[in-house]
Amino acid sequence: MDDDNSNALRRMSTRTRKVAPKMAAALGSSDNRSQAALARLEALENDNAGIEAVEMNDDDEASLDEDDQEIGFIQSLMDIEAHTHRYTSIEISFLQSLIDIEAHTRRYTSSGIPFSTRFMILSTYMQKRSKGTKRKTRQAKALENARKAPRSFLELLHEANLESLPPHVPSYLRAAVGPPSSTSRRHFCSVCGFSAKYTCVTCGMRFCSCRCQNIHNDTRCMKFVA
């Protein structure tokens, strides 16, 4: 009785869980061919891959012991407020930026420092307690990386929860054009680009002749997956 009925009362975390896109694809289907196809489509939609160079200064470090308590205080503040009020993504990032004011006093980033006075009061309190820095943990680095990268549109879309709108309200998801009326498609050889009749057994890419099949096996069979 306990588990079933208490689901409604159980406090669920509203933290957005990030699943890496490849992991999501792997969890979705275990088929090699569909994985390869998914990976190809994602690569097509990508902006420049991996160009966001590491811009943070390597000499800035977060100290661990003293500031842990403050960081913990801010985080618990965030968690409580996130549960009671629905914070938007921007407000949560404002709160998270406070951790960075504390952790990196030397580097005052120009990105995302809020204007509201309430945060200013908290931040001046925090700045008094800053100290010399120590080596950054991997978690602190990851936290900062996640905070610095602006949220991608897909994350924002997911958070906006557009499926819960009533069906007569037009939204971004309903404006998508949807699947084609006929599923017949032409296949093109992945090596030379002409019309393809044959399929690779392992990865599902098309090719047109034996020559192209040899090239495919040498270079790019399972390229996206393995």
Next chain:
Amino acid sequence: MSNVVVLDNGGGFIKAGQGGERNPAVVIPNCLYRPLTSKKFLHPTTTFSSSPDDLTSAAIRRPIDRGYLINPDLQRDIWSHLFTSLLHVTPSSSSLLLTEPLFSLPSIQRSTDELVFEDFGFSSLVVADSPSLVHLYETSCRPCGLVSEAQCSLVVDCGFSFTQASPVFQNITLNYGVKRIDLGGKALTNYLKELVSYRAINVMDETLLMDDVKEKLCFVSLDVERDLQFARKHGKDNLFRCTYVLPDGVTHTKGYVKDPEAAKRHLALTDGASPSEAIETKNETDQLGEFDLTNERFLVPEMIFQPADLGMNEAGLAECIVRAVNACHPYLHPVLYQSIILTGGSTLFPRFVERLEKDLRPLVPDDYQVNITTQEE
């Protein structure tokens, strides 16, 4: 002279100018780029095709993802450079007309408002969506045409991030009838990069160079099967083969098409006709730093018309238009089909309009006329 700054904040380019003028005063790419010669990200001062710098392996950071502004800080950087150095306006004494895509999320709208009012201090702001503005422009250009008399049109925008067909009625976009394909100039360039990297040279980092290749060499074919037959031929008979030379920093800093006259030979092919005679070309082997394009030239824009060929589960442009029109009231259907307006950078491929008409005509009922207009200057 009005004091209104008009800013079309697009995913690929920013078009900005003073209200009341005919053409935008400034068209720059909406990104920060870092060529190999510099360590910091620079502001572009003119479109990349007319800039003299070497664009090999330039890294790019864009504030707009899939059409929506997700990085307001980067956008603030770009806008402040635009307002101070290129447009020479003071925001505090001007009003702003800004375009935003439809179905924007509240968090994005809030960050845009903050950007305009708190960071720049404009005196007033109007946020419009691009289809209604295109309709307005078209009616002002041709006040006696069908578009302005019926006050209704279907704006097809093939932009950088996506392609959208939006019906506009009485200057209001009917957002229940808007249909969107998630393919745009960015996906076209990525597809071209993938094809060239598989077949010739690895160009996966060279977004700006491949943009140039796409604009100079790609076209839309009216009959893909026949053109694939022609592209198979060797040597002089192959009318499509074109070589593009990559910049090497020593002899030339910008890439160029090796033989611009040869690139236009495909235009001699009309429907059903066979090529008359081929032009003499020298027999050169591929040197380092150049690659050949044959069927990629028309297979890349083919993606917009048939995304299913890539494996994407989305309908093509013709079907998108049909679905957008069908979502509106039946009385509007004939008028919408007769007033289709094409806009956006990806419609500039040669033969785009003819191919679209050819694809669309079978899907439209017989008694409706189909009339497509482009933005001629």
